[in-house]
Amino acid sequence: MTTSSAHILEMSGITKAFPGVLALDNANLSVQAGHIHGLVGENGAGKSTIIKVLAGVYRRDSGQIIIDGKAMAEVTPALVHAAGLRFIHQELHLVPHFTVAESVFMGQEQQGWFGIKSRAMNEAAERFLEETLNAEIRGRTLVRDLGIAHRKLVQIARALIDNQARVVVFDEPTAPLASAEIDQLFDAIARLKAHGISMIYVSHYLGEITSICDRVAVFRNGRDVGVIDDIGLRDSGRMINMMVGRDIADFYPVKNHAPSEPLLTIEGLADRKHFSDINLEIKRGEIVGLAGLIGSGREELVDTIYGLRRAATGRMLLDGKPLTLKSPADAVKHGIVLVPRDRRQDGLVLDMAVADNINLASLQDVARAFLIDRAAAVKRAESVADRLDVRPHNVGAISRLLSGGNQQKVVLARWLVTGSRLFILDEPTVGVDVGAKVEIYRLIEKLAGEGAAVFVSSSDPNELLGLCDRILVLLRGTIIADVDTATTSLDQLIALTTGGELQHGATA
Amino acid sequence: MALNIKRACLTSVALAAVVGLASIATPAAAADGNLSLKGKRIGVAVVGTQHFWDREAFNGALDEVKALGGEPVPVDGGRDNQVHADNHDILLAAKVDAVISILGDAAVEPKFKALKEAGIPVFTVDHLSPYSINNSTSDNYYMGTTIGRFMADAIGGKGKVAVFNAFEGALRICAIRTQMWKYVLQDYPDIKIVKPELAESFANAPEDARKKTLDLLTQYPKGTLDAIHVGCWDQPAIGVVQALEETGRTEIKVTALDAGPDTLEIMAEKNSPFVANVAQQPHKIGMTSAMNVARYFGGEKLLPQTFVEVVPVKGPDSAKKVYEDLGYGKLK
Amino acid sequence: MTSLASPRQSFDIGRLARAVAPSLPLIVFLAMFVYLGIASPSFLEPSTFALILKQSIPTTIVSLGLATVVMAGGDDVVSGGIDLSIPAAAVLAAAVVADLVTNHAWFIGPALLIGLLTAVACGLVNAFLVVLVGMTPLLATFASATAFVGIGKVVTASRRINVTDPLVVWLRDGVIAGVPVGVIAACVISAVFYFVLHRTRWGLNLQAVGGNRDAAEISGLSPAKFIATAFVIAGLAAGIGSIFVLARGSGWAPGTEENMMMEMVLATFLGAAFSPRRIVTLWGAVLGAVLVSALSVGFGSVGIDIFWTGCIKGGLILVVVASSALSRKVNI
DSSP states (O other), X not given: XXXXXXXXXXXEXXXXXXXXXXXXXXXXXXEETXXXXXXXXOTTSSHHHHHHHHHTSSOOSEEEEEETTEEOSSOXXXXXXXXXXXXXXXXXXXXXXXXXXXXXXXXXXOEETTEEOHHHHHHHHHHHHHHHHOOOOOTXXXXXXXXXXXXXXXXXXXXHTTSOOSEEEEESTTTTOOHHHHHHHHHHHHHHHHTTOEEEEEOSOHHHHHHXXXXXXXXXXXXXXXXXXXXXXXXXXXXXXXXXXXXXXXXXXXXXXXXXXXXXXXXXXXXXXXXXXXXXXXXXXXXEEEEOOTTSSHHHHHHHHHTSSOOSXXXXXXXXXXXXXXXXXXXXXXXXXXXXXXXXXXXXXXXSBHHHHHHGGGGGGGEETTEEOHHHHHHHHXXXXXXXXXXXSOTTSBGGGSOHHHHHHHHHHHHHXXXXXXXXXXXXXXXXXXXXXXXXXXXXXXXXXXXXXXEEEOSOHHHHHHHOSEEEEEETTEEEEEEEGGGOOHHHHHHHHHTOOOOXXXXX | XXXXXXXXXXXXXXXXXXXXXXXXXXXXXXXXXXXXXXXXXXXXXXXXXXXXXXXXXXXXXXXXXXXXXXXXXXXXXXXXXXXXXXXHHHHHHTTOSEEEEXXXXXXXXHHHHHHHHTTOOEEEESOOOTTEEEEEEEOHHHXXXXXXXXXXHHTTTOEEEEEEOSSTTTOHHHHHHHHXXXXXXXXXXXXXXXXXXXXXXXXXXXXXXXXXXXXXXXXXXXXXXXEEEESSXXXXXXXXXXXXXXXXXXXXXEEOSBOOHHHHHHHHSTTOSEEEEEEOOHHHHHHXXXXXXXXXXXXXXXXXXXXXXXXXXXXXXXXXXXXXXXXXXXXX | OOOSHHHHHHHHHHHHHHHHGGGHHHHHHHHXXXXXXXXXXXXXXXXXXXXXXXXXXXXXXXXXXXXXXXXXXOSOTTTSOOOTTHHHHHHHHHHHHHIIIIISOOOHHHHHHHHHHHHHHHHHHHHIIIIISOOOHHHHHHHHHHHHHHHHHHHHTTOOEEOOOHHHHHHHHOEETTEEHHHHHHHHHHHHHHIIIIXXXXXXXXXXXXXXXXXXXXXXXXXXXXXXXXXHHHHHHHHHHHHHHHHHHTXXXXXXXXXXXXXXXXXXXXXXXXXXXXXXXXXXXXXXXXXXXHHHHHHHHHTOOHHHHHHHHHHHHHHHHHHHHHHHHXXX
C-alpha cells in the first residue's frame, strides 16, 4: 500500500459510549488529501456516530482527531468549520421561499450601505454553481421551484461558498435522488475532487461507493473492520463480507406455517413519486418480507397499502374482491392492521394503561350501550397479554414505562384481539432488545401458523431472511426481485437492496 | 323569580319593533306640518345598537328622517367608541347634508370639527360638543338630583353606597348626572360613597357589572353595604341585580338611570332590589334630533340644547305604570 | 370494477387547490371591492382613499411587529411565530402615556419614552416566555395580552383619558403638502422596518430562522436570539403604535385592542397572499392593513350592519388562514 499523499484527516482510537451501548469502540478513520473516502456499514455499525463525533455534535470519550496535521484537543462545530470541514447532511436544510443566492450565502451575506447586495450575490452564486459544481442555476430562482438534485447542489454550494473547505462529508446524498439526478451530483463531486477537495462519502448504496470512491472503510459493531484501497466495481462482495461478519445469531423460529390461497393481491400500484408498477401477492399463512433502503419507497408503499396514503394508479384485491382504502379505519374494517415503525409515536397512547391500549381498536366488543364494561375489558386484555408474555404482568401499568419490546407486544396484542387477517409490520424490532426480538419473531410465526397473512417491512436483512418465506426487494421505487429465502444468501440480499453487483464467490 | 337577561332582551327587541311601527304610523312631523328633509341625505351615527336606549334613539332618528322625506345614511359603531368615531369619517367622505351623532366619547370631537369645517352641520344626541348645532337630550340635571333623592329615601338617609361611574370624566352628560347625584348626597352626611368608585365596561356592560358586583359583595359582607347606584345609565344594573339575587343579598338597593323596558320589568317584580330609576324617552329624543335638523334647514334658530321630558320611577307599581304609559305594553 | 379512481380524482383537486388556494384571498377581496365600488359611488373617490390610509395607521404599525415575529418564527399559525399581544401592549403603552400626560401633567416627550419602554418591556416578557420558558407563542402571547390589558385597566382605573397634547393632535390632524402627517409617519416607519428586515443581512438571517430553523443553525445563526429579538421588535412596534392609538382616539379608551388584534392578524396573513413568494412580508402586512381598513370604510359607506362586518372579517381570516394552510399542504 502506497501512501503517496498525506492524510488530511486522521481519527484514531475513537471510543464513544451511550448508556448501555458502545457506539464506537476504538474506531479509526483516515482520509488522504484529494481522495474520496467511502464509509459503509450496516445500520448501527457506527458510521453516523463517528461522523457526529467529527462534527462536534457528540463529544468523544477517548481517541485522537488530527486535521491537516493539527491535533484537535477540543472539537466543536465552530472549530471544525474553521478547520475547513463541511457537512452535507442527508436533510437539505433549505428555506423553500429563499432564492438560490440567499440560500447559498445564508449566514455570510454580502452587505453594503444600501443593504443586501442582491445582484452581486446572485452573480456570485451563479458563477460558483457553474464553475465549481457544473450546474446552471439562476441565483434569483426560489429554492422551492428547484428539483431535488439542484437543491442538493445548492446545499453543497452553501457549504463551499467561502472557499475555505478542505474536507466535505456527504451523508447519504443520493437517497432522495432519481438516477439521472445522481449522475448530476456525481459530476459535481468529480469537479470538487478536481479542485483538490477531500471528501468522505457515507452511503448504503455500494454501487455508488464502488463507482466514485478511491478508498473505502467498512464499519461493523462500532469499529473499522477493514479498508479497501483502489476500490473497483468488483469489490462489492468484499465489502458485504466485511459489513456482515460471520456472527449471525440463530434466533429465528422454525418455519412451520403453510401458505394457502392468496389474500392480498396488488396490481400496478404507483403513486407517481415514491414507487411505481408494484405487483405483489400475499397468501394466507405466508410471511412476505419487503426489503429496501431508506428512500427506496418502502415506507410509502407500506403506508399506501394500509390506506395512510393514496395511490395514483393501480388496484388492490382482498380475497379476490376489489379493495379501496380511504383511511386506516377502512383497513381495520377489512381486517388489515399496521404495526407502525414508530410505535411510540403512532402505535401507542403512551400515557394509557396497557389494558386500554390493547382494547383501543375493539372497544365496541367490550362496550354495553356506550359504556365500557371495565371488568370484561381488563379480563380480555389480561388473557392476551399473558399469551404474549407482556411484562410486567400488570395490564394496569402505564405503557410509557414498558420496555420497547413489551410496548411492541402491546401493539400486537391490540390487533390480536380484533381477529385480523393481514398484518403489516413495519420495522417490528427496531429498538427492541434481543430477547424481545425472539419473542416477537415467535409471535409473528404463530400468526402465520394460525392462517394470517403477514407482510414485514424491515431494514434488517437478517431478520427478513430468518423470518420470511419470500422477500420482495424494492430499489428506487420498483420491485427488482422476488426471492425465496430458502435459496437466498445474506450477501445476495444485501447486493440486491444496495444495487451493488454481486460477484461469484462472494456468497457467505 | 330571577329575571334573566335573555328574556329581557327578547322582550325589548319585540317592543322595539312595536314602538318602531307605532312611530311610523303616526309621523311626528304632522305636528309641525311645514318641516321637511326632502332631498337631503342625513348621516345617522350611533355608538351601538345592542342596548335599548341606543337602538331606540337611532330608530327614532332614522324613522323621523324618513318621515320628513329625507334619506338616512346609517352607521353603527358596534358599541366601540373608536369605530363610532371613525364612522364619522365615512359620513364625511359620503358628503351627507347633515349628521346626527348619537352618544360617543371624546374621540368624536375631532371628527365633528372636520365635519363642521367641511360645512356639514352636526346634531348630537346625549353628547355636548362645541361643534354641535344642537344637542337633543333628557333633562340630565333633573335626572341626577331626582335619583339622588330617591336613593337617599330608599336607604333611610344613611348607609354605604357603591357607585358605577366609569364615564364621569369622559362624557359630559354622565358628569352632569353623577355630580348632581353627589350634590344631593352632600345634604345626607350619613351616606358614604365607597372608594374607589367602580368602573363598568362600555361593551357587555351587564355581564361585566355582574362580575364586579360579585367581587364587591365579597369585600363588603352582609350589613356593610346598603345600595349600589349606576351613575349614568342602567344596563349595568341588570348585572348588579343578577349578582345580588345569586348571592341572596337583595337587601341592597339598586338605583340607576334610563329605565328602558328591560330594566322596568326587573323593577316591576315583587320585592325587587331595583327600587328607583328615571325613565327617558330615547325614541322621542332621536325623533327630536331629526326634527331639529329639519328646523335648521328650514331657517329656524335652534337653542344649543333641546330637552325631552323624563319620568321618575319609584317602586314596582310605578314601574308598571311607566311601562304602560311609555307604550312598552302591559305588565301583570 | 372499482379501481383506485378516487385517489386520482383527489390528486386533481390537489392540483386545483395548488393553483387557486394562494390567490383565494385576492379573489375574494377583489370581488368585495368591485361590489363596494358599485354599491357606494363615494368609495372610489380620492378623499375616501385618504381616509382609508389614515384609519389604517395603528393597524399598520402593529402589523409590522406581527410580521417581524412571524418571519422569525415561521408562518405556521399554531407552532410558528405569532404575537397576539402587540395591540394589548400598544394600548397599555397608550394608557401609560395618557395617564402621565393628562393626569400627571408630564411633557409629552418623556411620557412617550416611558410608553415606548413599557411596550418594549412587554416584548421582553414575550421573548422570555417563548424562548426561555419554551411556551408556544400562541399561548404565551394570548396570556400576556390578557395581562397587558389588565395592567392598562389598573393604570387608568378603566376610565377613558382624553389627550389634547399638541403633538398628538398634530399627528391626528396635521397635513404636510396635502398628505396627512400620520400617513407620512407610517410610511417612514414602514420603510425603516422594511429596510432592516428585508434589505439587511441581519433581516435575511432572521427570515432564514423563520424559514428553516435547522438550516439557520447549520449556517451558524442562533435561532433563539433572532426569535427573542423579533418579540422585542414587536414590542417596539407596539410602542410606536401607541402614539397613533392615542392620536386616533384623541386619548385612551378601554377595549381598543380587541378590534385591532383581529385587524392585525387579518392584515398580516392577508399580506402573504400578495407576496410573490406567498410568505408573510412587511410590505405585505402594510398592504394588508390598508385593505382591511378599506373594507371597514367600504362596509360603513354601504351601510352594512356592523355585526355583518364582524362576520365578514372573521370569515376572511378563515379564508386567508385556510388558503395559507392549503398552499403549504400542496407545496410540500
